[in-house]
Amino acid sequence: MRVISVANIAIYTTQSGGWVFNIEEFDIKLDTEVIGRSFIYCDEVDSTNSLLLTSKEFNNHGTVILAEHQKHGRGRKNREWFSNSGQNLTFSILLKGEFEQTRVNLINLGAAVSVAQALENLFQLNVELKWPNDVLIQKKKLCGILLESTSKGDKLNKIVVGIGINVNQPNFPGKFDIPPTSIRKEFHEEVSRERLLSEILNNFEKIIELSENNPSKILDDWRSRCKMIGEKVKVVEGDQAKFGIFQDIDTDGFMLLKVGEKLVKIHYGDVSIR
Numbered sequence: 421m422r423v424i425s426v427a428n429i430a431i432y433t434t435q436s437g438g439w440v441f442n443i444e445e446f447d448i449k450l451d452t453e454v455i456g457r458s459f460i461y462c463d464e465v466d467s468t469n470s471l472l473l474t475s476k477e478f479n480n481h482g483t484v485i486l487a488e489h490q491k492h493g494r495g496r497k498n499r500e501w502f503s504n505s506g507q508n509l510t511f512s513i514l515l516k517g518e519f520e521q522t523r524v525n526l527i528n529l530g531a532a533v534s535v536a537q538a539l540e541n542l543f544q545l546n547v548e549l550k551w552p553n554d555v556l557i558q559k560k561k562l563c564g565i566l567l568e569s570t571s572k573g574d575k576l577n578k579i580v581v582g583i584g585i586n587v588n589q590p591n592f593p594g595k596f597d598i599p600p601t602s603i604r605k606e607f608h609e610e611v612s613r614e615r616l617l618s619e620i621l622n623n624f625e626k627i628i629e630l631s632e633n634n635p636s637k638i639l640d641d642w643r644s645r646c647k648m649i650g651e652k653v654k655v656v657e658g659d660q661a662k663f664g665i666f667q668d669i670d671t672d673g674f675m676l677l678k679v680g681e682k683l684v685k686i687h688y689g690d691v692s693i694r
């Protein structure tokens with residue numbers, strides 16, 4: 421891997437030149453202290469999440485890996501994440517420290533908020549968030565997020581926040597549970613992946629601060645973009661389905677489902693409108 425240096429970012433790259441991703445354009449708009457200051461840009465990896473979870477070389481807090489192609493991009497519940505090479509954003513952010521599970525939940529919701537804010541600010545898109553962390557436009561999926569972690573004792577010491585965004589992909593052949601879309605399809609123009617990534621990372625750094633100092637702000641920002649609260653929903657957890665009203669999310673980011681007169685706390689699952 422070559423190392424090149426652009427302004428304040430240390431960049432490791434497997435690209436041999438002829439950038440598909442313009443690092444200078446990304447760097448100009450990156451306004452963070454830590455997140456993305458170590459930036460790895462790859463042609464192809466197995467999965468950006470796997471690389472950050474296992475790499476001894478790329479192990480600094482705030483490191484971001486962006487890959488143009490993932491051979492085995494992973495989604496939630498061991499699903500695959502498919503993305504056309506060079507057209508979208510598939511990247512992961514490494515967080516190191518000592519994290520309680522509740523902080524991880526906040527970062528999970530907050531990652532979706534940071535993507536939503538970027539789409540609203542840059543493209544004025546009307547974004548909807550779906551619990552726990554999908555980003556939708558007009559009920560179609562634009563972005564998926566997968567958090568993975570490693571633990572030491574009873575605390576998590578490493579969190580990898582993996583984000584896949586359909587940016588400039590023009591079409592999506594195949595069958596999907598939730599129909600996919602891209603920014604290009606919704607905004608009717610090709611957009612700058614560099615500008616979008618810097619904006620998301622700028623937002624995400626603020627989310628990390630809020631997860632420590634003002635978690636209720638993340639919860640409120642998430643709630644205000646969730647259109648399913650108050651609706652009758654179906655939640656599938658493994659091979660079990662639960663039906664009820666999506667009452668709210670609690671202070672730890674779990675979903676509260678009203679089943680008859682009881683409030684049931686949902687830790688994970690796929691939610692759909694009944």
Ligand code: BTN
Nearest residue numbers: 467493494495496564565582584
């Ligand atoms: C989902 O909606 O199921 C989550 C999809 C997460 C995909 C991203 S792409 C970058 C990162 N690397 C992976 O292997 N997965 C995540």
